Amino acid sequence: MYALVLVRYRRPISEIEAVTDAHRVYLRDLQEKGVVVASGPLDPRFGGMWLVRVSDETPLADLDALRNGDPFYQQGLANYDLLPWNVMQGKEGLDRI
Numbered sequence: 001m002y003a004l005v006l007v008r009y010r011r012p013i014s015e016i017e018a019v020t021d022a023h024r025v026y027l028r029d030l031q032e033k034g035v036v037v038a039s040g041p042l043d044p045r046f047g048g049m050w051l052v053r054v055s056d057e058t059p060l061a062d063l064d065a066l067r068n069g070d071p072f073y074q075q076g077l078a079n080y081d082l083l084p085w086n087v088m089q090g091k092e093g094l095d096r097i
Contacts, residue, residue, distance in 0.1 A: 006081040
């Protein structure tokens with residue numbers, strides 16, 4: 001199963017930038033593990049979005065764990081919308097990534 005994680009900054013961009021390197025290291029590690037399919041900031045930069053793989057059995061628990069590991073969350077810098085997504089069209093293409 002896939003999910004979208006919508007990240008919305010709660011603090012000024014200067015506070016976000018102080019933690020951005022650690023946040024990006026976290027996401028790169030998840031990408032190397034095959035969890036993150038794609039991620040990046042929104043434009044204008046008020047947050048970001050991740051496309052992730054989660055288990056079919058426990059998608060909400062997986063999403064909670066992903067959020068909880070993010071340095072932005074740990075520092076209280078962002079709010080998260082955690083959205084399990086049952087992809088119908090284009091799933092085969094995502095599965096190949």
